[in-house]
Amino acid sequence: MRTWFLCALLLMASLSAHAVEPRERLADPALEARARTISSELRCLVCQNESIDESGADLAHDIRMFVRERLTAGDTDAQAMQAIVSRYGAFVLLKPPVERATYVLWYAPPALVLLGLIGTVIWLRRRQVVPADAAPLSPEETRRLDGLLRENDG
Amino acid sequence: MITELGHFALILALFVAIIQSTVPLVGAARRHVGWMAVGRSCALVAFGLTALAMLALMHAYVTSDFTVINVIENSHTDKPLLYKITGVWGNHEGSMLLWVFMLSLCAAAVAVFSNNLPPALQARVLAVQGMIAVGFLLFILFTSNPFARTFPAPPNGQGLNPVLQDPGLAFHPPFLYLGYVGFSVAFAFAVAALIEGRVDAAWARWVRPWTLASWCALTIGIAMGSWWAYYTLGWGGWWFWDPVENASFMPWLVGTALIHSSIVVEKRDTLKSWTILLAIITFSLSLVGTFLVRSGVLTSVHAFATDPTRGTFILLLLVVAIGGSLTLYAIRAPALKGGGLFAPISREGALVLNNLLLSCGCATVFLGTLYPLFLDAMGGPKLSVGFPFFNRTFAPMMVPMVIAVGVGPMLAWKRGDLLGALQRLWVAYIATALVVLVAFYVTYGGPVLAVLGLGLAAWLFTAVLTEFAERIRLFRVPLSDSVRRAIHLPRSAYGMTFAHLGLAVSVAGFAASAYAQEAIEILKPGGTINIAGYVLTLENVTRIPGPNYMADDAAIRVTRGGELVTVMHPERRFFPLQQQTTSETSIRTNFLADLYVALGDSDTEGDWTVRVYWKPLVPWIWIGAVIMAFGGVVSLSDRRWRVGAAAGASRRRNAQPMPVAGE
Amino acid sequence: MRRLFYLLPLVVFMVLAGYFLVSLRPAHDVHELPSAMIEKPAPTFDLASLGDDKPLALDALKGHPFVINFFASWCVPCRVEHPLLMRLAQQDHLPLYGIAYKDKPADSARLLATFGDPYRQVGIDQDGRVGLNFGVYGVPETYVIDGTGIIRKRFVGPLTAETVEKELLPLLKQLGQS
Structure with missing residues (x-):
């Protein structure tokens, strides 16, 4: 409930530095950009709710370096990512993979919107039953009614 | 001595709360005026007592009384005075005390400001609030007593976590808690309405200011937390989809839906059981948030010393409070009949869409926050659900929402003219197109989604202004007439305009953060x-x-x-x-x-x-939030909330203009 | 039918409460992560060893099940489990090998000189790369590896007498027999 940020994280990070450090950077800007993207999607295991790009933890630094080494050695982004996952498990991925265990996670939100829309439509239809004795309005009446309604709204 | 006084005050508050939660309820059932009136006095006395407890703990902090364990663990003689005071709620026990203090503040406010309520309704509302207070007072006294002593006293304390030694601590938690706990009033109104089996326009009108006030506080609280993170973190992040942030965001989303759906109850006498459900869920989410943060079942960067006993206790509270109210809902809500026709293309139709998207958005945040817990409880793999998930699921839901916010207020009640509304929004199309083109040109090669986000913000901003211009018939009648109309517009209408403008400003801030350079x-x-x-x-x-x-x-x-x-x-x-x-x-x-x-x-x-x-x-994110909250306050100040809102408001409903945002 | 609809929120909440209850079960630490390396071949290593000319290499250890303990002199919880490791090495003749994780060799040596050396051999992993290959995310961590070099079990945090009795020793025994 308490939303003051980062209490624990700074406790852990306090000994070392900040997030990504200049000395870690690769000379090739394109490669460096890829490394940044990858590390922003990997979760730091020590402080747990930060990406390793943001984390000052020592382990995050090691993994950042590792990613850069792999990229320099010619790995694709997916390969570098996989190298981390094979060591630390899918837990390190901030974006959970779409697989059997996560079908509910990924598909429930759109399904919910769809269900909600269908439910609303059904509910609306039930509410639109016009009493049988009400004669339909003539075009002239409709126009006047609209005018009155708009007047009311002003 | 003063510490014991605080402790006794808290124990006394528990007994008063027990009376508050029973006697008025019986009184309301038996139509006994005297018994019903007990609720009001109890609420005021309980407020005095919890305030006393709060002051006693503050005194222990300010005087550095190191016989109090809580002070030892969280304070130090060298700590600046500001942080001695704010450090009171910089820990689990103290923040729970703040929670209960805010709760009793809300109950006292209901006792003082809601005298125009029918006595039975007020008695029941206060009784429900008393029950919540009983639960949390028991929790504090049995599992998290801030007044516990130790002897001999150590020479000095362990100090407060340096991260919390920031002026943000003075404002962020109180606002946040006021928001969370404020929704207990709407919750209490909902439960009282279920007990009475009646929800009408008058009810909606009575709840609305309380919901609005809590919503404003929560908006400010969340925005301040985000800003605090922004300036302390050292790399300028402002939202992390951390479980604890989500715990504050979810009540905000449903609370926003509640504000809008209660307008429909008031104006059209329908969506009743839905609105009641939203009121229950909003506060339930505050409670669930408390559980998540203090039981240690989720990993968060926000550390609280956690303890399974506390977790079990809060879970028990959840089952009683949420389970109880939802049971009542299952029994009584089917009898709540809504009236009248309901056309999809109308103001109320737009509000239903708003509710649908906000609820689905909240459900998504909920699912993302708790999914690791669900999987783990079933023995599944350990997973992380981080920002990429929320960006891919939550954000797309909010896009149609923001678009609809621009159109909705242009539609008339009962039967809207969508085509006409869309035609009258031509200025907004031009503005959106201009902003998108300029942004695309200036940031060519940059992130495309951010350009669309800026377009969205431009759309909303101009659409809201267009709606306002229509309302005062700008350029259609002489300017002096427009000014006269503007002066006579109800405050609630201004409130809506500001709140929606604030949203547009924030959206621009969110979108443009993609252009940050480092x-x-x-x-x-x-x-x-x-x-x-x-x-x-x-x-x-x-x-x-x-x-x-x-x-x-x-x-x-x-x-x-x-x-x-x-x-x-x-x-x-x-x-x-x-x-x-x-x-x-x-x-x-x-x-x-x-x-x-x-x-x-x-x-x-x-x-x-x-x-x-x-x-x-980036500053627009928080400026927007402040404008939103300001809109809420403006709407709150609407004269008609206070004048003539007494019993019979429902009778006069048709004769008197309704104080509804977007009339 | 319509009434059931109004029951839905309650049902959803009760299910949720059930999940919460399960999550509160004792002895369940949300921070503890399962290893992704279980039942996989241990990453190969060949480390300079502390006070010894012979390097600590995975290939040389294969043949019999063994235990690898990642430790460091700067790690406080490691001190907690140290007496237990000493006992295991002396009484149970545990085939225990140490890897000094991100530690200066002199500091590790001083630690072992002061508190005793439970390890048959200690490898120096100063840049933490071997640790990273194992998926170490904090010290101490203890791995049980079978004779063919497959990781069978990981213990996160300090070992306790209970986990040793109930899990570590039985597992080793079982691996030794098969």
Whole structure:
């Protein structure tokens, strides 16, 4: 409930530095950009709710370096990512993979919107039953009614 | 002595709350006026008692009474006075006390300001609030007593986590808690209405100010937390989809839906059981948030000392409060009949869409936050659900929402003219197209989604202004007439306009954060960094002692085109007591963009790591939130909430204009 | 039917409460992560060893099940489990090998000289790369590896007498027999 940020994280990070450090950077800007993207999607295991790009933890630094080494050695982004996952498990991925265990996670939100829309439509239809004795309005009446309604709204 | 007084006050408050939660209820059932009136006096007395407890704990902190365990664990004689006071709620026990204090404040407010309620309704509302207070007072007294003593007293305390030694602590938790706990009033109204089996326009009208007030507080609370993170974190992030943040965001989403659906109840006498459900869920989410944060079942960067006993206790509270109210809902809600026709293309139709999207958005955040817990409980794999999930699921739901916010208020009640509304929004199309084109041109090759986000913001902003212009018939009647109309518009209408404008401003801030630039360099004194047309020169770093820390203060000269803009002073503060370093960033804003500087480590050769960020429109995120909350306050100040709202409002409903945002 | 609809929120909440209850079960630490390396070949290593000319190499250890303990002199919880490790090495003749994780060799040596050396051999992993290959995310961590070099079990945090009795020793025994 308490939303003051980062209490624990700074406790852990306090000994070392900040997030990504200049000395870690690769000379090739394109490669460096890829490394940044990858590390922003990997979760730091020590402080747990930060990406390793943001984390000052020592382990995050090691993994950042590792990613850069792999990229320099010619790995694709997916390969570098996989190298981390094979060591630390899918837990390190901030974006959970779409697989059997996560079908509910990924598909429930759109399904919910769809269900909600269908439910609303059904509910609306039930509410639109016009009493049988009400004669339909003539075009002239409709126009006047609209005018009155708009007047009311002003 | 004073500490014991606080402890006794809290115990006494528990007994008063027990009376408050029973006697008025019986009185309401038996139509006994005297018994019903007990609720009001109890609420006021309980407020006095919890305030006393709060003051007693503050006294222990201010006087550094190290016989109190809570003070030992969270304070120190060298701590500045401000943090001695705010440190009271910088820990689990103290923050629970703040929670209960806010709860009794709300109940007292109901007792004082809701005298125009039918006595039975007021009695029941106060009784329900009393029940919540009983639960949480028991929780504090049995599992989290802030007044526990120890002897002999240690010579000094362990101090407060340096991260919390920030002015943000003075404002962020109180606002946040006021928001959370404020929704207990709407919850109590909902439960009372279920007991009575009646929900009508008058009910909606009575709840509305309470919901609005809590919503404003929560908006401010969340925005302040986000801003606090932004300026302390050292790299300028402002939202992390952390479970604890989500725990505050979910009640906000449903609370927003509640504000809108209660308008429909008031205007159209329908959506009743839905509105009741939203009121229950909003506060339930506050309670669930409390559970998540204090039981340790989720991993969060926000640490609270957790303890399974506390978790079990709160879970029990949840089952009683939420389970109880939802049971009541299952029994009584089917009898709540809504009236009348309901056309999809109408103001109420738009509000239903708003409710649908906000609820689905909240459900998505909920699912993402708790999914790791669900999987783990079933023995599944350990997973992380981070920002990429929320960006891919939550954000797309909010896009149609923001678009609809522009159109909805243009539709008439009962039967709207969508085509007409869309035609009358031509200015908004032009503005959106212009903004998208300009943004695309200026940031060519940059993130495309951000361009669309800016377009969205432009759309909403101009659509809201168009709606306002229509309302005052701007350019259709002489200007003086328009001004007269503007003056006579109800405050609630202004409230809506401001709140929606605020949303547009925030959306622009969210979108533009994609254009942030960063430069992280190792500098020797005299070294420079170039970013976004600015040149930053590290002049020197000096060591300055603080009250309970040692600061390395960097002087960084900022120039633009050779002219001095400012000298910035980011700091690193070392707290010897905790052996911890915090970063005090320096931010220079011109309200269009922030220049953000954080000082990193130094190495043995006297080089400093300096992080500089240029963040366009980022301040708009919080400015927008403030405008939103301001809109809420303006709406709250609507004269008609107070005057003539007494019993019979429902009878006069058709004769009197309704104080509804977007009338 | 319509009434059931109004029951839905309650049902959803009760299910949720059930999940919460399960999550509160004792001896369940949300921070503890399962290893992704279980039942996989241990990453190969060949480390300079502390006070010894012979390197600590995975290939040389294969043949019999063994235990690898990642430790460091700067790690406080490691001190907690140290007496237990000493006992295991002396009484149970545990085939225990140490890897000094991100530690200066001199500091590790001083630690072992002061508190005793439970390890048959200690490898120096100063840059933490072997630790990273194992998926170490904090010290101490203890791995049980079978004779063919497959990781069978990981213990996160300090070992306790209970986990040793109930899990570590039985597992080793079982691996030794098969």
